[in-house]
Amino acid sequence: MSELRKDLVSGRWVIIATERSKRPDDFRPASPEKKEGGSGFCPFCMGNESKTPPEVFALRESGTPPDGPGWRVRVVTNKFPALSPGAAPPKSAKGVFQWMPGVGVHEVIIENPDHDKELSDLDTTHIRDVLRVCRQRIKAIEEELHYQYVQVFKNKGKEAGASLGHPHSQILATPIVPKRVKEEVYGSERLFRTFKECIFCRTLREETTLHERLVLRNDRFCVIAPFASRSPFEMAITPLRHSPFFTSAEDEELASLAGVLKTVLTRLKTTLSDPPFNLILHQAPNPTLSQKAWPGIEQYFHWHMEVLPVLTKVAGFEWGTGFYINPVPPETAAGYLREEK
Amino acid sequence: MSELRKDLVSGRWVIIATERSKRPDDFRPASPEKKEGGSGFCPFCMGNESKTPPEVFALRESGTPPDGPGWRVRVVTNKFPALSPGAAPPKSAKGVFQWMPGVGVHEVIIENPDHDKELSDLDTTHIRDVLRVCRQRIKAIEEELHYQYVQVFKNKGKEAGASLGHPHSQILATPIVPKRVKEEVYGSERLFRTFKECIFCRTLREETTLHERLVLRNDRFCVIAPFASRSPFEMAITPLRHSPFFTSAEDEELASLAGVLKTVLTRLKTTLSDPPFNLILHQAPNPTLSQKAWPGIEQYFHWHMEVLPVLTKVAGFEWGTGFYINPVPPETAAGYLREEK
Numbered sequence: 182m183s184e185l186r187k188d189l190v191s192g193r194w195v196i197i198a199t200e201r202s203k204r205p206d207d208f209r210p211a212s213p214e215k216k217e218g219g220s221g222f223c224p225f226c227m228g229n230e231s232k233t234p235p236e237v238f239a240l241r242e243s244g245t246p247p248d249g250p251g252w253r254v255r256v257v258t259n260k261f262p263a264l265s266p267g268a269a270p271p272k273s274a275k276g277v278f279q280w281m282p283g284v285g286v287h288e289v290i291i292e293n294p295d296h297d298k299e300l301s302d303l304d305t306t307h308i309r310d311v312l313r314v315c316r317q318r319i320k321a322i323e324e325e326l327h328y329q330y331v332q333v334f335k336n337k338g339k340e341a342g343a344s345l346g347h348p349h350s351q352i353l354a355t356p357i358v359p360k361r362v363k364e365e366v367y368g369s370e371r372l373f374r375t376f377k378e379c380i381f382c383r384t385l386r387e388e389t390t391l392h393e394r395l396v397l398r399n400d401r402f403c404v405i406a407p408f409a410s411r412s413p414f415e416m417a418i419t420p421l422r423h424s425p426f427f428t429s430a431e432d433e434e435l436a437s438l439a440g441v442l443k444t445v446l447t448r449l450k451t452t453l454s455d456p457p458f459n460l461i462l463h464q465a466p467n468p469t470l471s472q473k474a475w476p477g478i479e480q481y482f483h484w485h486m487e488v489l490p491v492l493t494k495v496a497g498f499e500w501g502t503g504f505y506i507n508p509v510p511p512e513t514a515a516g517y518l519r520e521e522k
Numbered sequence: 523m524s525e526l527r528k529d530l531v532s533g534r535w536v537i538i539a540t541e542r543s544k545r546p547d548d549f550r551p552a553s554p555e556k557k558e559g560g561s562g563f564c565p566f567c568m569g570n571e572s573k574t575p576p577e578v579f580a581l582r583e584s585g586t587p588p589d590g591p592g593w594r595v596r597v598v599t600n601k602f603p604a605l606s607p608g609a610a611p612p613k614s615a616k617g618v619f620q621w622m623p624g625v626g627v628h629e630v631i632i633e634n635p636d637h638d639k640e641l642s643d644l645d646t647t648h649i650r651d652v653l654r655v656c657r658q659r660i661k662a663i664e665e666e667l668h669y670q671y672v673q674v675f676k677n678k679g680k681e682a683g684a685s686l687g688h689p690h691s692q693i694l695a696t697p698i699v700p701k702r703v704k705e706e707v708y709g710s711e712r713l714f715r716t717f718k719e720c721i722f723c724r725t726l727r728e729e730t731t732l733h734e735r736l737v738l739r740n741d742r743f744c745v746i747a748p749f750a751s752r753s754p755f756e757m758a759i760t761p762l763r764h765s766p767f768f769t770s771a772e773d774e775e776l777a778s779l780a781g782v783l784k785t786v787l788t789r790l791k792t793t794l795s796d797p798p799f800n801l802i803l804h805q806a807p808n809p810t811l812s813q814k815a816w817p818g819i820e821q822y823f824h825w826h827m828e829v830l831p832v833l834t835k836v837a838g839f840e841w842g843t844g845f846y847i848n849p850v851p852p853e854t855a856a857g858y859l860r861e862e863k
Contacts, residue, residue, distance in 0.1 A: 193845075194845050196848065341838070368533060409536045461838050487842075498604075501675055502700035502701070507539065
């Protein structure tokens with residue numbers, strides 16, 4: 182089983198992932214002629230269901246049995262999970278070292294059976310179904326397994342960390358609330374006291390008035406190029422209806438979000454020749470925990486998504502300082518992303 | 523001039539770097555046949571001194587004039603500086619937005635005249651001289667220009683963020699103390715209260731006793747694969763003599779550090795087929811500021827260096843949580859790095 186370890190000085194946790202354990206030779210640069218997938222075989226394609234761990238959930242044609250063809254969206258446990266199921270154990274500590282067993286959930290959402298159809302190529306009904314599956318899996322993991330935080334994310338492209346080309350998203354649930362999530366919760370609490378309102382609601386209002394960083398706004402969502410964007414062409418997608426929990430999103434909101442995602446990911450693809458990107462869901466920790474640990478979180482936290490195109494490198498300066506250097510002002514990026522190409 | 527902008531929720535700063543401003547086309551993936559450098563011309567090579575901004579400092583043969591041949595180590599202002607000189611201005615704020623002009627220093631240390639000689643290929647006297655130049659530049663920037671933090675780092679290889687192949691390091695001085703540096707200072711202060719001693723001194727002692735993560739130890743420095751390594755084959759290089767400031771390192775310490783760097787970077791190169799890496803100096807903020815803002819920092823902060831090989835990608839999970847997934851336990855990494863290959 183993997184191990185969670187804490188760096189005491191920074192408060193950062195790492196997963197020492199024994200299931201994925203590697204030797205130095207595994208890091209040798211791949212020869213250029215060696216294409217991704219090698220043999221051309223993909224375990225996520227329709228017909229290859231037996232090559233993944235058993236499915237956890239699927240949207241499939243009625244009458245088709247699990248782990249066979251006939252599905253539209255399919256969720257399986259990651260074959261090389263960073264975390265594995267188990268009861269949340271207490272932390273161990275000895276001298277300056279703190280650790281715990283790597284318990285948690287690591288699932289893969291195979292977004293559609295077609296290897297070459299990216300998320301933005303799907304029709305909005307299908308994208309909505311992917312979002313509904315996310316909502317359902319988060320709810321199940323929070324209510325049945327009680328893990329403290331559920332992180333949903335998508336790595337698109339090798340440079341963004343995807344190891345398989347077939348379009349998929351991932352769910353990783355951790356037995357502790359990660360540092361960056363805590364920072365966001367405490368940060369928004371502090372700003373709620375300063376501004377007497379949710380910082381996300383306030384930002385949406387100011388950005389809509391200013392307009393210069395606005396990418397898109399409909400009756401349910403707003404997309405902006407954030408004022409302090411770390412990455413060129415970064416986008417924040419925020420629901421207009423205030424709620425800390427993605428699981429509280431209603432069907433109509435997910436339908437609207439599907440349309441928004443299709444639009445902005447298509448624009449990103451056209452503007453920048455199909456760049457690698459990370460799509461990251463930001464939500465409050467497990468509601469049961471949140472209500473105990475952060476009373477009032479319903480007022481000050483606001484779920485949202487981030488799109489981070491991978492166009493620059495995280496280098497020494499970023500590692501040392503936590504600063505990011507972004508060569509494209511978000512006002513310029515929004516100008517490109519706002520218009521249909 | 524660039525702009526520093528703050529993300530209020532996370533407390534993270536970014537540099538919107540107008541000097542490096544890019545359009546979407548600049549991010550098109552380079553065609554594979556286009557080699558780095560293109561024409562083969564390198565502005566850092568001996569004889570091309572006129573192609574860089576004027577030198578700020580150099581170690582050169584006596585009698586040779588600045589900005590011509592005859593140097594061993596040469597420091598110039600970055601041609602596309604992320605930050606530019608100026609008086610540290612006050613922060614501006616309007617509504618939810620906070621920013622300030624991008625003032626600071628951005629210098630390049632050209633480590634040697636030979637394009638193909640990496641830092642670890644130089645003899646230890648030359649590496650010591652590079653370290654001495656770092657020490658001198660940091661001192662000058664802190665004492666004359668009063669910037670709050672001086673970050674020295676090296677990006678080796680394209681994947682690690684280097685845009686030129688000629689071996690070089692960089693210095694970026696910021697008018698504020700970056701978030702990650704503050705975290706490290708506050709973290710080590712808190713741990714000093716817990717352990718009644720410097721957390722870095724304590725860790726060195728425990729790691730030396732345990733031995734399993736020890737890579738190298740001589741009479742002045744200790745190199746370990748940190749317990750909570752983010753990256754496979756990560757190393758922390760820490761002086762045995764406690765001090766928060768790199769500028770307080772004595773000549774004999776820099777000579778010893780030069781030998782240590784040569785050894786561990788050579789081992790990294792051999793073990794992992796010359797991987798890209800980031801080398802990052804961690805030191806306390808400007809001493810004048812440190813003594814005012816963090817009384818007692820001399821006791822609890824301890825300068826050190828990190829070597830972060832770039833072997834995995836920062837992906838959605840890392841961005842969302844601040845967690846890192848490391849497929850190589852540091853105990854395994856130390857085993858490979860400990861022995862001469």
